[in-house]
Amino acid sequence: MLAKGRKIAGRGEEMAAHYAFGPLEDDVIIKHRLLTRTTTTRGEPPLKKLQKKFVSFALETEKEADNLNDCERLYKAFLQEIATFELPLLKSKAVVDANIREKENFNELQEEIQRQISQAQADIEDLKKQLEESKIERQHKEECEAIRKLIALQPPRSETQKIISDLEKEIATLEAENAACVRTLDLRKKQFSLLLHVVDELQNTIEDEQKSLADELRAVMEEQKISIEDGSGGGSEAMLVD
Incomplete structure (x- = not known):
C-alpha cells in the first residue's frame, strides 16, 4: 500500500513535471497549478501533504497491531490537513465568487457606459x-438687422407720405398739361390740315384762273x-378798185 501511495505521489510528480514543460498548454498548466497549489505556497504542495497524511492514515489502519491511538492521531492530523487544504479552496471560491x-x-x-455613449451620440446629433x-x-x-438698418436710413413715414402726395399732385399736373398739349396738338393738326386744304384749293383756283387767263389771252390774240x-x-380790195 505504501508502494502504491508512493506510486501515486510519483505519478503526481510526473504529471507536474510533464505539465511544467508543456509550452502549448498554458491554460492547463495554470489550472493544474491552481488546483494543486504548487506555485502559490512555499515548501511542499498542500495536495501532496494531504496525500501523504491520507496514505499514512490508511497504512496505519491496515496494521494488525493495537494502534488505535496512532490511528486516531493520524486521523486528526488528516482532518486538520483537510481543513488546512479546504481553507484556501474556500478563499479561492470566495475570490471566484467575487x-x-x-x-x-x-x-x-459596460452596458451603462454603452447606454451613456449611445445617449451621448444621440445628444450630439440633437445638438448638431x-x-x-x-x-x-x-x-x-x-x-x-440689416433690413432694419436700411429702414432706419430712410426718412420718416410722414415725410415719405408728403413726398408721395407732392409727386401725385405733380403727376396730376403733368397729366393735365399733357392732356392740354394733346388737345392743342390735335387742334394744330386740324388747323394745319385745313390750311393745307385751303392752300390746295387756292392752288387749284390759281391754276384755273391761269388757264382761264391763258384761254382769254389766246382768244384775244x-x-x-x-x-x-x-x-x-379790205385794203387789197380797195387798191384793186382804184
Whole structure:
C-alpha cells in the first residue's frame, strides 16, 4: 500500500513535471497549478501533504497491531490537513465568487457606459441639429438687422407720405398739361390740315384762273389776228378798185 501511495505521489510528480514543460498548454498548466497549489505556497504542495497524511492514515489502519491511538492521531492530523487544504479552496471560491460579481458589475457598468455613449451620440446629433437651426436663426436675425438698418436710413413715414402726395399732385399736373398739349396738338393738326386744304384749293383756283387767263389771252390774240387779216384783205380790195 505504501508502494502504491508512493506510486501515486510519483505519478503526481510526473504529471507536474510533464505539465511544467508543456509550452502549448498554458491554460492547463495554470489550472493544474491552481488546483494543486504548487506555485502559490512555499515548501511542499498542500495536495501532496494531504496525500501523504491520507496514505499514512490508511497504512496505519491496515496494521494488525493495537494502534488505535496512532490511528486516531493520524486521523486528526488528516482532518486538520483537510481543513488546512479546504481553507484556501474556500478563499479561492470566495475570490471566484467575487470575480463573478465583479464581472457582472463590470458587464452592467459596460452596458451603462454603452447606454451613456449611445445617449451621448444621440445628444450630439440633437445638438448638431440645434446648432444648424441656431445658425439659420442667427442668419435670419442678421438679415433682419440689416433690413432694419436700411429702414432706419430712410426718412420718416410722414415725410415719405408728403413726398408721395407732392409727386401725385405733380403727376396730376403733368397729366393735365399733357392732356392740354394733346388737345392743342390735335387742334394744330386740324388747323394745319385745313390750311393745307385751303392752300390746295387756292392752288387749284390759281391754276384755273391761269388757264382761264391763258384761254382769254389766246382768244384775244386770235381775234386780233383775225382782225388784222380782215384789215389786210379790205385794203387789197380797195387798191384793186382804184
